[in-house]
Amino acid sequence: xxxxxxxxxxxxxxxxxxxxxxxxxxxxxxxxxxxxxxxxxxxxxxxxxxxxxxxxxxxxxxxxxxxxxxxxxxxxxxxxxxx
Numbered sequence: 001x002x003x004x005x006x007x008x009x010x011x012x013x014x015x016x017x018x019x020x021x022x023x024x025x026x027x028x029x030x031x032x033x034x035x036x037x038x039x040x041x042x043x044x045x046x047x048x049x050x051x052x053x054x055x056x057x058x059x060x061x062x063x064x065x066x067x068x069x070x071x072x073x074x075x076x077x078x079x080x081x082x083x
Contacts, residue, residue, distance in 0.1 A: 009078045010080070014060055022054060024052065028051075029048050031045065031046045031047060031071055032057075032069065033067060033070050036065065037061075037063070038065070039061075040061050041063065059081045062081050064081075065078065065079040
């Protein structure tokens with residue numbers, strides 16, 4: 001089985017769709033941790049999520065964000081935030 005974020009890359013607009021919700025839909029535990037963030041943004045870490053749990057973050061600083069699963073470090077994704 002190949003575990004990955006779906007989708008891997010997203011683009012959101014501040015004030016329109018900039019609240020992101022991750023859902024753990026499989027049997028594995030996961031977490032979502034920011035790896036790169038624009039200046040002025042806050043880092044995040046979801047803690048461990050079990051199947052059926054969610055994690056939500058609202059991004060208000062435009063720029064590119066990188067994130068990964070600390071448990072499965074090959075799982076990476078990016079978010080582009082624009083105004």
